[in-house]
Amino acid sequence: MTVGLSAPGVLHPVKGVMLASCHSGIKKDSTIDDLVLMQFSDESSVAAVFTTNKFCAAPVTIAKQHLDSGHATRYLLINSGNANAGTGVEGVENCISTCAAIAAEASFPKQSVLPFSTGVIGAPLPVDKISSAIPSLIKKLGEDNWLAAAKGIMTTDTLPKAVSRQLVINGKKVTITGICKGSGMIKPDMATMLAYVATDALIPQSELDSCLKQVVNSSFNSITVDGDTSTNDACLLIATGVSQQSVSRTHDEFMSVLNEVFSLLAQSIIRDGEGATKFIEIQVEQALSSQDARELAYTIAHSPLVKTALFASDANWGRILAAIGRAPISSLDIDKVALFLGDVCLVKNGLPDEDYSEQKGQAVMQQQDIIIRVNLNQGEESATIWTTDLSYDYVKINAEYRS
Amino acid sequence: MTVGLSAPGVLHPVKGVMLASCHSGIKKDSTIDDLVLMQFSDESSVAAVFTTNKFCAAPVTIAKQHLDSGHATRYLLINSGNANAGTGVEGVENCISTCAAIAAEASFPKQSVLPFSTGVIGAPLPVDKISSAIPSLIKKLGEDNWLAAAKGIMTTDTLPKAVSRQLVINGKKVTITGICKGSGMIKPDMATMLAYVATDALIPQSELDSCLKQVVNSSFNSITVDGDTSTNDACLLIATGVSQQSVSRTHDEFMSVLNEVFSLLAQSIIRDGEGATKFIEIQVEQALSSQDARELAYTIAHSPLVKTALFASDANWGRILAAIGRAPISSLDIDKVALFLGDVCLVKNGLPDEDYSEQKGQAVMQQQDIIIRVNLNQGEESATIWTTDLSYDYVKINAEYRS
Numbered sequence: 001m002t003v004g005l006s007a008p009g010v011l012h013p014v015k016g017v018m019l020a021s022c023h024s025g026i027k028k029d030s031t032i033d034d035l036v037l038m039q040f041s042d043e044s045s046v047a048a049v050f051t052t053n054k055f056c057a058a059p060v061t062i063a064k065q066h067l068d069s070g071h072a073t074r075y076l077l078i079n080s081g082n083a084n085a086g087t088g089v090e091g092v093e094n095c096i097s098t099c100a101a102i103a104a105e106a107s108f109p110k111q112s113v114l115p116f117s118t119g120v121i122g123a124p125l126p127v128d129k130i131s132s133a134i135p136s137l138i139k140k141l142g143e144d145n146w147l148a149a150a151k152g153i154m155t156t157d158t159l160p161k162a163v164s165r166q167l168v169i170n171g172k173k174v175t176i177t178g179i180c181k182g183s184g185m186i187k188p189d190m191a192t193m194l195a196y197v198a199t200d201a202l203i204p205q206s207e208l209d210s211c212l213k214q215v216v217n218s219s220f221n222s223i224t225v226d227g228d229t230s231t232n233d234a235c236l237l238i239a240t241g242v243s244q245q246s247v248s249r250t251h252d253e254f255m256s257v258l259n260e261v262f263s264l265l266a267q268s269i270i271r272d273g274e275g276a277t278k279f280i281e282i283q284v285e286q287a288l289s290s291q292d293a294r295e296l297a298y299t300i301a302h303s304p305l306v307k308t309a310l311f312a313s314d315a316n317w318g319r320i321l322a323a324i325g326r327a328p329i330s331s332l333d334i335d336k337v338a339l340f341l342g343d344v345c346l347v348k349n350g351l352p353d354e355d356y357s358e359q360k361g362q363a364v365m366q367q368q369d370i371i372i373r374v375n376l377n378q379g380e381e382s383a384t385i386w387t388t389d390l391s392y393d394y395v396k397i398n399a400e401y402r403s
Numbered sequence: 404m405t406v407g408l409s410a411p412g413v414l415h416p417v418k419g420v421m422l423a424s425c426h427s428g429i430k431k432d433s434t435i436d437d438l439v440l441m442q443f444s445d446e447s448s449v450a451a452v453f454t455t456n457k458f459c460a461a462p463v464t465i466a467k468q469h470l471d472s473g474h475a476t477r478y479l480l481i482n483s484g485n486a487n488a489g490t491g492v493e494g495v496e497n498c499i500s501t502c503a504a505i506a507a508e509a510s511f512p513k514q515s516v517l518p519f520s521t522g523v524i525g526a527p528l529p530v531d532k533i534s535s536a537i538p539s540l541i542k543k544l545g546e547d548n549w550l551a552a553a554k555g556i557m558t559t560d561t562l563p564k565a566v567s568r569q570l571v572i573n574g575k576k577v578t579i580t581g582i583c584k585g586s587g588m589i590k591p592d593m594a595t596m597l598a599y600v601a602t603d604a605l606i607p608q609s610e611l612d613s614c615l616k617q618v619v620n621s622s623f624n625s626i627t628v629d630g631d632t633s634t635n636d637a638c639l640l641i642a643t644g645v646s647q648q649s650v651s652r653t654h655d656e657f658m659s660v661l662n663e664v665f666s667l668l669a670q671s672i673i674r675d676g677e678g679a680t681k682f683i684e685i686q687v688e689q690a691l692s693s694q695d696a697r698e699l700a701y702t703i704a705h706s707p708l709v710k711t712a713l714f715a716s717d718a719n720w721g722r723i724l725a726a727i728g729r730a731p732i733s734s735l736d737i738d739k740v741a742l743f744l745g746d747v748c749l750v751k752n753g754l755p756d757e758d759y760s761e762q763k764g765q766a767v768m769q770q771q772d773i774i775i776r777v778n779l780n781q782g783e784e785s786a787t788i789w790t791t792d793l794s795y796d797y798v799k800i801n802a803e804y805r806s
Contacts, residue, residue, distance in 0.1 A: 054735050055728030055753075086721050088754040121721025122755060185708055185725065226707040228722075229729040304629040304707075304793075305588055305801055312802035318489050318524025319631075322588065325458030326632040332457050350458075351491035352525060390707075392798050398708055399715035 003279040003368055003388070005271035008150065008162035012175045013143035015200040016041035016240025020140035021152035024133035026081035026119070026126055033152035035130060037102070037137045038076040038196065044240045045205045046073040047212040048114075051233035057085030058095040058125075059115040060232060066099070071111035075102050076236070077130075078194065080153050080181070084117040084125040085231040094125040101131040105138055118181065118194055118232050119155050150179040153194055156397060157183045161268040163261045167253060172245040174201045176258055180235075180265045184274040184398060186225035195220060195235040195265055201254065202241035211249045211258065212237040219262035222385045225273040226394070227302045270386045275394030278310050283373040285382045292329040292376075293383035299327035300372065307390030310370065315361025317346040324374060336377035342370065406682040406771055406791070408674035411553065411565035415578045416546035418603040419444035419643025423543035424555035427536035429484035429522070429529055436555035438533060440505070440540045441479040441599065447643045448608045449476040450615040451517075454636035460488030461498040461528075462518040463635060469502070474514035478505050479639070480533075481597065483556050483584070487520040487528040488634040497528040504534040508541055521584065521597055521635050522558050553582040556597055559800060560586045564671040566664045570656060575648040577604045579661055583638075583668045587677040587801060589628035598623060598638040598668055604657065605644035614652045614661065615640040622665035625788045628676040629797070630705045673789045678797030681713050686776040688785045695732040695779075696786035702730035703775065710793030713773065718764025720749040727777060739780035745773065 017040060024035040040046070048067060050060050067073065077098055084091045099113040117125065150160035164177040182193025203211060212235070220235055247254040271279055282300055287293035300306055303323040309316040320339060324332070339347035342364040346356055364370060388394075420443060427438040443449070451470060453463050470476065480501055487494050498518050506513040520528065553563035567580040585596025606614065615638070623638055650657040674682055685703050690696035703709055706726040712719040723742060727735070742750035745767040749759055767773060791797075 053725060053728035054737050055724045083721075086724055086750075086755060121719075121725065185722075228706055228708045228725060231721075231725050231728060302705075303631055304797070305631045308798050308801035311798065314802070316524075318486070318634075319588075321458045321489050322456060322524065322631060322634050325456035325634060334457050347489075352489060390798060392795050394707070395711050395714065395793060395795050395798060398711035399717070 002159055003271045003276050005159055005268055008147060008160060011146040011162050011164045011177055012166055014175050014177050014198040014240065015242035016044060017198045017238065018141040018143055019145040019149040020137045020142065021145060021148040022133055022137050022140065025129040026079055033148065034079055034081045035133055035137060036078040036149045036152040037141065038149065039141055040074055040238055041240050041242055042072065044073070044238055045203055045208045047208040047237045049212060049216055049235050051230055053229050053231045055086065055231050057083055057117060057232045058087055058091035059084055059117045060234065061092065062095045062099065063114040063116065063234065066111040066114055069111040071109050073114055074108055074112040075106065076114050076116060076196065077102055078116040078153050079130060080155050081119040082117055082123055082125050083119045083121045083232050086122040087124060091125060094127040097127045098130050101134045105134055116194055116234055118153065121231060146177055146179060153179065153181040155181065155183070156274060157181050157272055159272055161265060161272065163264045165257045165261055167257050169245050169247065169254065172243055174243050174245050174254065175199060176261050178261050178265050180269060182269040183272050184225055185228040185230040186223060186269060186273065193230060193233055193269060196238070197236070197261060198238040198240065200240050200243035202244060202246045203239035203248065207248050208237060208239050211255065214249060214255070215259045215262040218259065219266035223266050223270050224298060224301050224385060224387050225270065267386055270388055273388035274397045275391040276388035277391050278389040279369045280310060280387045280389065281371045281384060282387065283371060283382065283384050285373065285375045286379055287376050287381045288330060288379035290381040290383055293381050294385070295329050296324060296327045296374065297383050297385045299323050301385055301387035304390055310389035311391045313362070313365040315341060315358065315365045317361070320372065321347065332376070333378060338375040338377065340373040341365070405561055406674045406679050408562055408671055411550060411563060412567070414549040414565050414567045414580055415569055417578050417580050417601040417643065418645035419447060420601045420641065421544040421546055422548035422552040423540045423545065424548060424551040425536055425540050425543065428532040429482055436551065437482055437484045438536055438540060439481040439552045439555040440544065441552065442544050443477055443641055444643050444645055445475065447476070447641055448606055448611045450611040450640045452615060452619055452638050454633055456632050456634045458489065458634050460486055460520060460635045461490055461494035462487055462520045463637060464495065465498045465502065466517040466519065466637065469514040469517055472514040474512050476517055477511055477515040478509065479517050479519060479599065480505055481519040481556050482533060483558050484522040485520055485526055485528050486522045486524045486635050489525040490527060494528060497530040500530050501533050504537045508537055519597055519637055521556065524634060549580055549582060556582065556584040558584065558586070559677060560584050560675055562675055564668060564675065566667045568660045568664055570660050572648050572650065572657065575646055577646050577648050577657065578602060579664050581664050581668050583672060585672040586675050587628055588631040588633040589626060589672060589676065596633060596636055596672060599641070600639070600664060601641040601643065603643050603646035605647060605649040606642040606651065610651050611640060611642050614658065617652060617658070618662045618665040621662065622669035626669050626673050627701060627704050627788060627790050628673065670789055673791055676791035677800045678794040679791035680794050681792040682772045683713060683790045683792065684774045684787060685790065686774060686785065686787050688776065688778045689782055690779050690784045691733060691782035693784040693786055696784050697788070698732050699727060699730045699777065700786050700788045702726050704788055704790035707793055713792035714794045716765070716768040718744060718761065718768045720764070723775065724750065735779070736781060741778040741780065743776040744768070
């Protein structure tokens with residue numbers, strides 16, 4: 001079940017990007033792809049952010065090393081069904097082997113390949129299956145395979161996640177197309193689950209790094225399903241430059257569309273969150289610092305009591321107040337706090353609003369998309385994060401994941 | 404359903420303490436008590452800790468004021484079914500009215516009464532029902548009513564929680580008896596849900612404050628169900644002195660028994676945790692600081708993915724490692740981390756232990772009481788906290804709480 005999420009619309013090819021996907025045998029069901037290859041033209045720039053989880057997976061370690069090696073990135077090799085995390089030295093060796101297999105077939109150094117894995121933690125990566133699949137995978141590379149790639153990186157996702165936009169800058173058409181996956185173990189921190197966004201705009205490396213940092217903060221770094229930061233999160237932005245149209249982070253129109261693509265991808269992860277029946281936007285306004293605003297929003301978003309009330313469509317504002325009251329923020333003047341559910345004011349000056357009625361609250365709670373807005377009336381900083389409710393199905397999906 | 408929790412055993416009266424309980428009409432079911440009165444003899448000392456939630460309830464505010472007033476505490480008035488939280492000025496006035504009703508009947512100043520409420524947040528306290536019940540409640544006061552009091556303070560608790568111990572010091576018998584309630588919204592911080600422990604030992608005020616602080620840290624401040632700190636938490640230690648036996652915090656035997664009473668009461672809250680099917684002890688050893696040890700233990704305890712794996716009896720150690728990896732602690736050397744499930748080593752030096760098998764892990768996971776032990780091999784500090792799994796029933800109980 002998803003919350004207002006449908007299959008991707010038209011996915012425009014990005015000049016300079018070729019993709020392929022196949023079933024290599026990592027997943028049991030042979031009708032489902034589990035291996036994806038992305039290839040970039042030779043002038044491409046690549047920017048990446050990774051999980052901050054200290055137990056990061058082997059592919060995260062190797063992808064960072066390859067990025068730092070000075071070799072241009074030409075390939076991304078992404079498998080689903082196995083995270084290659086908690087696999088020690090063998091996991092690292094397996095990961096390098098798969099990069100080497102691509103490199104040998106394509107006559108590039110192995111450092112030009114970045115590896116990514118997502119799936120079960122702690123199982124050995126079936127490196128032979130992956131290596132055997134690579135020659136035919138390379139042959140299948142084509143510019144129209146974005147949807148197949150989006151499907152090939154799925155794990156507990158119920159729908160593929162992809163967004164595509166085009167804009168015209170100085171008479172030249174520029175395309176931005178991206179895919180991502182993720183449904184549980186979602187609380188990215190400076191990174192996300194797997195996300196790959198490519199554009200044919202021309203963006204130099206240092207500029208691309210800044211662009212990615214800027215859009216990631218308000219998209220993938222502003223979502224949470226369960227507060228659990230994955231060991232394998234990664235988010236990449238690739239600029240092939242093939243459109244010959246230069247842009248920078250100060251190009252408002254391009255950045256606005258780039259931000260739209262990132263936000264829609266990030267929201268699609270929440271809309272497909274494990275067991276989600278509601279899409280919740282939490283807005284915190286007029287905080288003393290943006291850090292405070294984010295901490296407070298996350299405290300509400302992670303409260304199991306708030307999340308179960310949302311699942312029950314119960315306007316239990318007492319639980320939201322209790323979460324606000326325990327948030328680890330520098331100072332809170334409870335007499336100034338205002339709380340809104342959609343447009344309905346629940347609490348003003350720290351007290352139940354006189355005009356509030358359960359009926360008004362219930363009317364908002366019945367909706368699928370719900371905005372919880374907290375105004376601290378203390379400062380000028382704000383934050384917005386997106387999350388889900390906590391349902392029977394979240395428990396079911398995660399209790400039965402390995403069984 | 405509870406996890407290894409049975410009805411309380413023998414509850415020894417505490418000299419100098421009288422109790423009474425009745426149904427006043429706050430709860431719908433007239434066969435269930437919802438109002439409890441405790442009375443202390445005139446030389447009693449009382450120490451208290453309260454919730455740190457900034458949206459604390461009216462009774463917490465008033466109880467603190469009355470404690471600070473310099474008047475000796477002679478009565479505790481505790482109602483269940485209504486938290487009197489988020490009720491503004493009216494809530495404070497209602498709270499003071501109930502104290503005044505006791506005071507008028509008993510000819511004491513109202514500051515000698517401490518009020519406590521637990522239940523639904525945001526509903527007006529039915530002060531008339533409470534006041535009407537007080538005269539007969541005072542008449543019912545008796546020293547043998549500990550079990551009735553334990554029942555009268557229950558909300559979503561499925562069993563009353565009470566522990567009693569006696570010891571002989573210098574030939575004099577000293578009794579410690581306590582009751583508590585709590586099942587959800589449990590992550591006390593310097594306080595707990597409602598807990599009242601009384602002894603007839605003679606302990607001066609300043610000494611009693613120190614005793615309470617010491618035992619609360621390793622009991623009620625070391626448990627969590629859902630990470631949600633309540634607006635109404637309070638924990639009191641009362642020393643009537645009627646046994647004429649003086650003790651202090653340096654009296655090892657007394658403190659050991661006091662600690663046992665507090666720990667068993669705290670554990671009983673976890674064993675009756677909302678939807679709990681497992682009782683989990685998380686031990687973190689050889690951390691650089693006790694703060695780090697506690698943070699790490701709580702990160703594991705609050706992870707919905709770890710909790711659902713525990714519910715499923717699935718030895719999914721990858722989720723525990725992922726939680727360790729994202730814990731907000733000062734420094735973590737993942738190559739030194741060891742992880743045990745009961746006596747079974749899962750991870751050594753940050754990697755899966757060679758002798759580990761799924762079968763060994765499953766054998767531990769099938770048990771009802773499970774110890775998760777993390778050794779960081781970095782320092783000398785440790786922490787132990789207690790928690791539950793996350794089950795369908797947790798979601799059910801909290802989704803249907805007000806419906």
